[in-house]
Amino acid sequence: MSPVCQTHATVETGGKRQLTMESPVGSIAFMRCNTSVPSAAVFSPGMSLTRPGHLRGSWWRLVRSGLAALALSVGLSACRTAAPHCPEAVQPRPLPGVKHVLLIGFDGFGAYAWERAEIPNLKALAARGALSLKARAVLPSASAANWATHLMGAGTELHGYTEWNSRTSMPPARVVSKYGLFPGIFGLVREAYPTAEMGVLYEWDGIHYLFENEAVNFEKQEKSPAALTAGTARYLLEKKPLFTFVCYDQPDAVGHGEGHDTPQYYDMLKNCDAEVGKLLDALTAAGMAQDTIIMLISDHGGLDKGHGGKTLQEMETPWLIAGPGIQRGHPIAASIVHYDTAATLARIFGVRPPQVWTGRAVREVFAR
């Protein structure tokens, strides 16, 4: 679609006159590019343009056609100026100062563990960013259900990934995009940035089924946290991607094996934090540290050796965001549900969420 909102010019000149202004040679129609932008002057042929008596017919036709061209040009340039507000005309841009987004997922990181955990890198990130310890999972508080929710901007009822290991939608997705899935953030960003570099790296292969594989340039499964970090660091260094999602399968495995809120669980969180430190080092080595927004999310917490239920220890996760344009040291007061992640990413990338999404951008994290 052209950056100029020609659709408005041609469609709306079809006769919807909103107001007219008298000029020395007749009336010029003022029409709205859309309801959210200033009026754009667009001449509408056939509208109330009356010939002054002192002009002969041939001169009048010349003046009228010249005025039409002038007014159309003014109208289009006004629309051009207002293009960020014209839905069909938007040239998406990330938030000012943002060139990259690194989304880091940890499976089974309960918010209950944040304060007690020895996670200096994550706590330093929170100190220069915004943090909620009350982001909520959708039910069930299970893996595929909530990773899909993070990436798809809606809950289980709409995207249909309702089990811990769902690979397809059941119930069927309310809307299916051209990728054959419920519309997610990767497809949305791909539409807006056709040539952008985007990648997804993970340990658990269940992630593969929860995003539009064809929308990303790079997808890789790794077999350990260390390998996942190393692979992600290589990818960042080589490609300097616009958008990267890296998803670890810990501390969930320890939660199931040794139990949540156990010494072993906290030891694993310490290890997870060390992996974050290496990712931050990779961003620095790639020259991306200053213009990357980093987000940390999880799919659920846990209780004893399980999760999936309705306790807040299972449902509440840490939700952290830091980087250019983000409030620093900000405790997030707003309610966050996991479907707000995709909507917040859409805002960062300057793209409009599809109507079917439930999530809303967490607006208070953005510096004014």
Ligand SMILES: [Zn+2]
């Ligand atoms: Zn999980």
